[in-house]
Amino acid sequence: MPEMSDEQLGRELREGLDDRARSVEIGDPVARVALARSRATRRRAVRPTRAIGVAAAVVVAVASGLGFGVWRSGQGADLPAAASMSASATATVSPTETPSIVSSPTPTPTIALPTPSATPLPAQPVSPHIRPTGSSTLVAPVSTLLADGRVLFVDSWNLVPVMGPGAELYDSKLGKFVTTGPLLAGRRQETVTGLKDGRALVVGGEDIDTGNIADTEAYDPRTGAFTVTGAMSTPRLEHTATLLSDGRVLIVGGARTWMGDGLASAEIYDPRTGKFTPTGSMSAPRYDHTATLLQDGRVLVVGGASASTNGDVGTASAEIYDPRTGEFTPTGSMSVARYFHTATLLADGRVLVAGGTPGGMATDQTGGTISSTAEVYDPKSGTFAPTGSMTVSRAEHTATLMRDGRVLVVGGVSGPDGARNATASIEIYDPKTGGFTAAGVMASPRLGHAATLLPDGLVLIVGGVHYGGHDYIEPDGSGGVWSASDPAELYQP
């Protein structure tokens, strides 16, 4: 067709978008506003879906040739009675009929989408190493181990529904979560870091109410309260916070706003003074990167993304921060760009980097491919070397070093373009063999969860979301399609 002038194109757009706007099914504004008002003002109690879920949890020990039990938790308001009551050694679940994610008025898209079943149960038995533990109200938390052995959780993610300022403590001895705090400001995309003096530091993130970057808060487990502490020179979100050997906390990168370009700057918090001081800057801006304390006290910063006109684009670069000089120095690069990856310090001092995405949304708006590859950084040579690949692709997963030196990789988002969902799968990396081995599934798929090594050697897995089920309980019974994964689970090596 002949090339249009700006005015013509603008007019065509206006008319075309107007057509489209008129075609939108409005639904029930009164009910939606009432729901928003009640959700925004009520206390953050256990939601109906969770209450039902916990009540319906069935622990079944089945005598079978394999000798392990099957456990599954009910999730979602409309748990089919048959699924919750039946118990078999194989615990398979038949998928429902034709997948469709859209609500009824809209026609089914012509590509296959993940099944948004009301009961997103794994199709295979839950790993015998996994058992349920307490229930948390947090949806997508970040966590830190406190000096007293308990784990502090605050909600951290940009998710449906709107998060609150809630904080919780997990006590292994009690096996449950207790409410603490709350935060003075609920926020998203912040960090939480346990300090050597027993307190914890919550840094940055976007205030869920004002949209500005929230003040830094310090948590004191003796009082259970959060208080405001020193302010960053450059308030930020999607940064990293790393406890240094000397007890100070290194804050690296991030962005000023959720849509802003990345930051190359870094600063250091001193718990003794309660103040932040700028330190050296990186060679490139980054957010959604990783920062790992090495055995020699330096910090390895890997990957991350920065904004471009085509969405986020990842980098393969890495740099090292030396607290003695206060400077960043570039080091070897990875074989591929990554962000939303994990970086885990191994017992031998090397760092395992796994998964993530290279980004570059371009026109497909899917955030690019998700990787199953992994590489290992050796501080002695300053280079990355490939290692075995994961059994599934993962981003926004967790990778936790266990006592025996192996790394537990949990959840995340997985799958090819067009067939993605949170995964319940687990795998284990063995540095001795340099390979990953599938290790079964959790009871819930999880994306945006937190995984923490407990003092007793178990790994605590909390929160995260999966696609499927109901999170909003609408007056007409319909709801959003994202569900929080609960209760928490423990992995016993």
Next chain:
Amino acid sequence: MQVATETVPTTELGDDWLEQVLIEHYPDLLRLAYLVLHDHSEAEDVTQLALERAWRARSQVRSADRTLYWLRRIVVREALRVRSSPWRLLRLPIHLTEVDPPGRGEGVSNSAERLDMLRAFDRLPADQSAAVVLHHYLSYPVAEIAEMIGVPMETVRSRLRLAMRRLREELRDA
């Protein structure tokens, strides 16, 4: 410093007034979310989120005449936030096919050119489609769009330029 949700001061104009305003503007907000996100159920989720956020931030409402702007600002920011959040890895590519949503009014042009243009529009990244919707559909000037989204004016201009260039290229190739 934030206080607990229940004690957030109410808007000076009254909570019940705001509730009525939200109900009245709901269709406008849902349509805006849909135009930016190209996906009905995502637009519903985002609009719901925006309503909750608006309620929590209701003490910010000072004057009745800027309320729609304020609400649209929340919706656009939520829509873009969802698209730029870690969730973006999960955004399944909803490519518009020949199937159009039902309920289209009469007298609507279904020309092939119009469909090509809308398909090209759907392939724009969310930050560009938002700029196009706010500028060409809702007629906001660049300065107001910049304030709405929270980016510099030059960023808005460059997104508009890129979007128009891309649309023209795709239409030429169609």
